[in-house]
Amino acid sequence: MNNEFWSTMFVFVLASFIGLGVIRKVSRLLHTPLMSLTNAISAIAVVGAILITGGDYPLRIRVLGAIALFASMTNIVSGFLITDRMLKMFKTEKR
């Protein structure tokens, strides 16, 4: 196993610990919006899709990339929008 493996593994383990710590503190009221938010965040796979779609590669490869890009983008757009739509509804007192 080379250095690259160990440094990415390091990042993965630390990020998981941060994730566990941060998520544990998320209000239970907000578990549904949390899920749609993390959905949008994990659509960061869009990065991989852009590289494949935009690269100078054979057509069939780029078609796969474009479908993936479309799917990730759908998640980003709908994920963030619906999270915000739900969060707007959480109010403390009536006017």
Place this chain on the structure above:
Amino acid sequence: MYAVSQIAYIVASALFIFALHWMNTPATARKGVYAGVAATTIAVLVTWAEPSVIHHFWIIGAIALGFAVGIPLSRVPLTAVPQRTALSHAFGGIAAGLVGTAEYYLRLSEGPEWLTPFRMTALIAEVLLGYLTFTGSIMAAGKLQEVKWVPQRPVTYPGQNVVNGLLFLATIVLAVLIARDPAAAWAPFAFPVIVFLSLLFGVLLIIPIGGADMPTVIAILNSYAGLSAVAMGFVLDSNLLITAGALDGSSGLILAIIMCKAMNRSFTNVLFGAFGQVQQAKAGGETKEYKSETAEGAAQVLEQSSFVVIIPGYGMAVAQAQHKVRELYDQLKKRGITVKFAIHPVAGRMPGHMNVLLAEADIPYTDLVEMDDINHDMPQADVALVVGANDVVNPAAHTDKSSPIYGMPIIEADKARTIFAIKRSKNPGFAGIDNELYFSDRTWMLFGDAKAVIGDLVKELSGGSGMH
């Protein structure tokens, strides 16, 4: 240029962490969304600016299409949020799967030496998790939407776990063979077999799971979608992908653990236990008598109480009754009655489902109380009003060792002075278990559609004291 893009990715990773951190209270939560949007925008633009990216029209086209589908998907009614969430897990899964597939065939033709055993292992993990999440989430979305082609009841057959186990073993063996020699002559033909097995696996994993377990399943699929992004990060050597994916993966994991604890079950039991079978054996037997009450009578009792606890469940979502519940809440509040909502972690079809529906109906979130906190106050409650909840208030969880839900923490509605339970029909609930609560001498049933029954209660209350 390399340094600039790396700094941008570090900023984006930090923003993602803040996005989740700000979700710890509703007061700052919207800031979290903006942080997430900023992080994603940075990541997309910086990647797009890479010199290797030259086909811009393709990217613009796919992004435009993503907006065209994404915007309507974000406007679904809130009762349909569980299906939407499952569907978006499917989108995330297929994206990871396709990128992995493209990456494999691309590298195979352009320089197989890039496919080191380490990258290949990560790539196969990405593909496996991606496609499995895709079909699994489609099945879950179908069950939640109650479409015809997906069976609602758990599908089980003898030896199911053995069949699934052998299939999984076959997949792993094939995966190891390809990872050891990704450029072998047979490998490009074996790769689609892995894809096929992963797709099949997603279906097989979900069909034995019933509707009541959906909150856990959705959380697990959420975790898988995140882990597939992590695997992609290992393939592309991208710390941003690994960080974002790990955040998502741990979020799904924590939610799944909370759901399992709230049902007093283990992961393996949810995934492989085929919950449905046990209960069907229990259904039937002696017939007991319900006491039913009219809206008029119930309204009188409500009017004379000083502390009312409303316990919502999936039935409230099905009947779209949350706005009527809000009217009832207003009527009671007007009389100076304390009204609280008792929220069980697994009420509804996904984590936090009830909170979102009640917030939509404009009920202040300060009146939404978690199970553990409300249970202390239940003996003081004059009335517990159960709106479309069933298993989460079933005292058999405390008393009946033979019950499949024995040991599950419940909202102790049975401790209240008077219990009103709104129920659509006299049949047992989704899980098919009889509920002792309905036969208690302090319980009165209000039969009918939740929306209609609460509407009648509101009518009685507003008619009686509309004067002041």
